[in-house]
Amino acid sequence: MQRVVHFELPANNPEQIKYFYQAVFGWKINKWDGVEDYWLITTGKDANPGINGGIMRRKAFGQSTMNTIDVACLDDAINKIKQAGGMVVVEPMVVPTVGYKAYCQDTEGNTFCVLQPDANATIS
Numbered sequence: 001m002q003r004v005v006h007f008e009l010p011a012n013n014p015e016q017i018k019y020f021y022q023a024v025f026g027w028k029i030n031k032w033d034g035v036e037d038y039w040l041i042t043t044g045k046d047a048n049p050g051i052n053g054g055i056m057r058r059k060a061f062g063q064s065t066m067n068t069i070d071v072a073c074l075d076d077a078i079n080k081i082k083q084a085g086g087m088v089v090v091e092p093m094v095v096p097t098v099g100y101k102a103y104c105q106d107t108e109g110n111t112f113c114v115l116q117p118d119a120n121a122t123i124s
Contacts, residue, residue: 007053
């Protein structure tokens, strides 16, 4: 069974929403050192139930919270998504030092991300 391992909150003003979640829930939020304009969210101790997430700049009107699902093989996951009636909405891409991801939609139009972790992932 594959699990949700990450969530993303879109924001027009990531710095403002960062302070909101820190004040309300006590989350730790730090700017990522990677190539994207992105903030990493730690929601609690790894030993406790739950997942961590991130804040990304909103890219489209109506963009909502997105879950990331961990997969062993991105190509296999994409094939299963298509066979089940879903679709790829953003083609596979590399996230350096994280892995390979693609954004997809289910049969109801809900967008989610599938991620094949690979700490050695690089842009070629």
